[in-house]
Each structure stands twice: as structure tokens, then as C-alpha cells.
Amino acid sequence: MDITFFLNRGMDAPLYLQLYQYFKENIHKGRIQKGMKLPSKRHLASQLSISQTTVERAYEQLAAEGYIVSKPRSGWFADYEESDFPDIPTACTGSIHPEPIENKQLIDFYYGNVDSARFPFSSWRKCMVNVLDRFGPELFHPGHVLGELELRTLITEHLYHSRSVRCLPEQVIIGAGNPVLMQILCKMFAPGSSIGFEDPGYPRTRKIFELNSMKVLPIPVDKEGIYIEKLQEDQPSLVYVTPSHQFPLGTVMSMNRRTQLLKWAAENESYIIEDDYEGEFRYSSLPVPSLQGQDLHNSVIYMGTFSKSLLPSLRISYMILPKPLIEKGREITSLYKQTVSCHSQLTLTEFIKCGEWQRHTNKMRKLYQRKRGILLEAIQSELGRNVKIRGENSGLHLMLDVYSAYLEKELIEKAEEHGVNIYPASPFYQTQPPASTIFLGFTGISEELIREGIGKLRAAWGL
Template sequence: VFEPNISIGYEDPGYPRARKIFEANRMNIVPIPVDEEGICIQKIKEQQPNLVYVTPSHQFTLGTIMTINRRIQLLKWAAENQSFIIEDDYDGEFRYTGQPVPSLQGLDQHNRVIYMGTFSKSLLPSLRISYMILPSPLLKKGHEITSLYKQTVSCHSQLTLAEFIKNGEWQKHINRMRKLYRKKRAIVLEAVQRELGEHVRIRGENSGLRILLDVYLPFGEKELIEKAKKHGVKIYPVSLSYQHHPPTKTVSLGFAGVSESDIREGIKKLKAAWKI
């Protein structure tokens, strides 16, 4: 839809795979810092990118939730500058505290938001089903482009999912999974506080399927990951999400596919691995 060499405002830190896709399409990446409320609007106004990519429901990587005030400011900027916002709502179904915040697309009154989501987090990654809601000014061009591509997901899978949503089973499933993940999240937080205590700080715990740990030990990110791996625990780097000033002692810890007993045991293994 967009011409090569246009500039895209990109959260820093942000989802590294999306950044690579934009770079492969010859877009100029404009890093925009993120604070506790979300992407910084003042920096967007200073840089004036052609469009902006954001993950407002669960910021990748920090896990923060963009405030309603910041969402309204971002939409106002897009409307005033006739720019588009790409809203990547990759796991927005899973929020554990506070009142739900409407999506940017739901708040948008000026057709400036391209909304994207996936069923990989909430159902099965193997389904490979995602979706995109285009604003009306882009529908014609979007249809022309998508007509050039073959759909790799079977019609059976698509129709089955559509029926699953239509008859209300989808919402029941989300409610069950939200309850399950809320319980697992509580176990993770309790285990981390008990076993790792003052040696770590937890961030990004209010939504999504993972948390961040700032680790106050004499090891860097790579060492922390390697020591954990030797004890059978897989944790993930955070530095790859940054274009500027990556943290050196922060790691990501997922809990969605881990049993409750394995969560407790895994945190104990982290304690041993990091010699706390």
C-alpha cells in the first residue's frame, strides 16, 4: 500500500521482526522512545514520520499498556497530519488488572488506523491465521494487492474458526484462557518474589503472556541466559528489541505454555543458576 522510502515511526524498544519486515520493504525506520504511558507523542511530532507502528495493548517489549490519554493524542496527530497508524494487537485479549482500554481502531473517528491481530496467541500458532482491518481509504488498494497473493490457510480452518466465533464459543474460550493465565501469572509473580526477591525487578506483568526481569547481579544478559539454560530454563533476551541504548541485565520470561508446577520449579532453578 505504501511507497518505498517512506518513514515509519517505530517504538524503541519494539518488535524486531516487524522492524526487519519494514526494512526489507525499504522503509526508513524512525525510532520513537516509549515511556510508562506508551509511545512518546512529542517525539513523533518532532520527527514527523509518514506513519507509525505501535503495540498499545501490550507494548513489545516493555509490556506497558498505552493510556487512553496517549491513545487520543496519537489519533489526533494522525488525523491532523493525514498519517496512518498500524496497530498490532498481538495479544490484547490477555489483560489482568484495571479496566479495559479501547483499541486505537475502536477510538478512531477519522479512518487513520490499520488494525492487525492474530489467533496464534489465543488459539493455536499452527493455525497460522491472522487478520487485518483496513480503514476505508485503503480498502480498494488493499483489495488489489491481496488479490495477487494465494491464501495459505485452508478454507476449512477459516470457516471453522468463523463458526467458532459466531456461536459464542470463542468468547467462552478467551474467558477460560484469561482465567488460566491470570492464575499462572500469580504463581510466577509469587515464585519470583519468593525465590529471587530483591535481586530482580518485575515489569510488564499487567498484560500478556510473559514478564520482564531486571536482574541486579554481576552478570550480563548473555550470561544470565546461558546460566539459566544450563539449569534447564529457557529465558529470552530483551536487547534485540532496542535500536538505541539496550539494557544489559534484562531478560524476558514466558509462562503461557508452562505448567504450574514447572513454573515453581523453573524459578527455583533460576535461583540456583544465578547463585542467589
């Protein structure tokens, strides 16, 4: 396979990133089909007059995101399912869960991205090789159904120091992303069980509960967190909360509300699902201890992920069960076996032990804080009093209430006409969605494009 591609050596973007974008775009457009062999590193380096290291970094990025796979002694091949990369329409009010829009001509403020160009691929690759050398043929065997013990132990140690979570390795279940762990969790409770769900809240998680025949009860939230009075009225068997950074509002649950919630759960023998999905990224205040760390009655199911601090495509998350659910959790998990490969788990273990994960997380926290500052400055400069910002003190996105004559759908359409993708807030609400509120993610977009994009929004909305 020969390719004709112009590498712009005058651009700020690294050559490997330009090459990665070329292959990714052609895979999405169907020009590189599943099973097609890519040029060898040596051949492509010679053809484009670049180093083999440049080609290798581009291929490793594509492999990490699930686009290609390396076959021993054969080379690199496109390896994806068409259903993984559907044509994605412009986000609108009626969608259940807005997805990033694949259009390279648009400035995309998608809130689910990370800055993957900063991922330390060479360090990750070194850890992968070390694991292969250390374990060899052992990696061919299925791993422990709960996950590799060494990784589960490291997770318990990290969470104790960083989030005040108290648990043992046997309470930890590793899974290929939170949706898989949510599926396992749903099977631990009887069909028709009621669950209180923050309103607004994450629509994909809500849909998983609904598909598992759970009765989802919308529970409103305010600046302190979920309404305890509504929980007392509805009496659900479970309640799902995001207390460290409420999704999508960005508020932090107050200590008083946390105490009330834990007391309610203990008195009613209900369980709290604490989703700490962005626990590493706070910018304006000290971290608040987890609900799990304050729980004295085994009422909290704690969930976390490496998707935000590493790469979403690695698909490594974890769930910590309270002691009364351990036996049931092990029984259900054994039916799924282990959804994350031993090699990936042990590579992450090595990555954590050598300090690379903490270094990378610290670096990304500083980078995202800088991008956040640029975004806030641009909004203040370009949009001023025409918008209200919400949720800017933590996490990887913020919300904008836009004061204009346009409604949500019109705001999105006008933005696209001016070359900017933004996303609706309404899918996150079960009741009373806002009329003109949009989402802006800032982690997967360059600092220059952040400024340019906000300027385009001012022009698009006539502010």
C-alpha cells in the same frame, strides 16, 4: 512402522501428550523423515495397549502444529519442511528474534508459546466435519481474496463489542499470520516510506518493514506510550504501536497519549498501525478501547490475531483497513489471493458461532492468570529484591531486570547450565539495550515447572 516407546502411566501428563511429545521430538531430530508413514491408529493402540482415541488426540495435535498430515484411505504421514524446524542455538544478544530452544531436558520459559494441551480438539474436529458436510465440493474452489465473508462479519461484530472497533466486513482482510498481512500492508506504500517504530519493539515486525525498503525510525516509549514529541520531530508517514500491551514492556498507552497520537496522525495525514496482538489477555484492569474505535479521521490500521487465543500453528490473523485504503488493499491482496484455506476459515467461523471460541478464551484467560500468579509468587519468594518485574498486568510474558554481577548473555548461560531456558531483551531495542534484562513467558509451561524453574534461576545466579 513399529515404534518402541514406554508410556509412563504414573505421570501426571496425559498419555496422548506423552505420545505427541515422542513423535515431535523424533521429527525434530530427523528420525522420522518427511513422507514417512506413521502407524495406523488401530495398530498403534494395539501395540501400546491404549485406546484409539488416545492415538487420535496425539495425531490431531501433531497435525494442528504442522508436523503430520492425513491422506484419505492412506493414513498419517510426516509432512514438514526441514527449514521449518532448524537446529536452534542458544539465544544470545546478537539474534534478531529469539526462538524457543528444543531441549526436552530444560525448563523453557519461551514467551511465544500457548498451552496447546488445553485446546479443545474434539470441538474443533466437530466443526471441521460440519464444514465438510455443509459445503462439500465448494471447498475445492478458491475463496474470496479478502477472506470468507461470514468470518469477516463475525470479526467485525466481536471487535465492536470487545474492543470498540468500528468497521464493515469489506474493510477486513484475513491472512496467514501477521507477517503475511504486514507484507501486504507494506506494498500499499511507496518504497522508502518512513515508519515510526516503538523502541523497544517487536524485532520480527521491524525486520519485515526493513526488508520492504521502509525507513524505520526508532521512537522511544515511556510508561504512557510512544513519545509524541519524537513523532513531531521525525514526521514519519506511518507509525507502528502496540497500545493495549506494549511489546515488550507491557505498559498500556494512557488515554491522554492516545488522544495526542490520533491528533498527530490526523494533522500530518499519517497512518497508525495498531497491533492488538494480545487483546484478549488482561488480568488487572478493564480493557481499554482500541485506538481504531476512537479514530474520527480514518487514520488507524487495526491488526489482530487468533494465534494467542487458539493455536499459533492455525495461522489466522486479520487486518482492518481505514476506508481510504480499502481499494488499494483489495488490489494488493488480490495478487496474493487468499493465504488461509477456506476450510480453516469456515471451521473457525463454526467454532465462533457455536460459542466454543469464547468459552476457550475465557478458560485460557483464567488459566494464564493463575500461572501468572504462580510465577509472580515464585519470583517474589525466590528472587525478591534482586529483580524488578515489568509488564505483569497483561499479556503472556513479563520482563525481569536482574540486579547481579552478570550481564544478559551470562544470565542466560548460567540459567542453561542449571536446566532453564530464558530469553534476552536486547534484540527488541534499536538503541540503548538494557545490560541485564531477560524475558519469561509463562503460558506454555506447567505450574509445577514454573516454580521449579524460578528456584533454579536463584541458584544459577547466586541470589
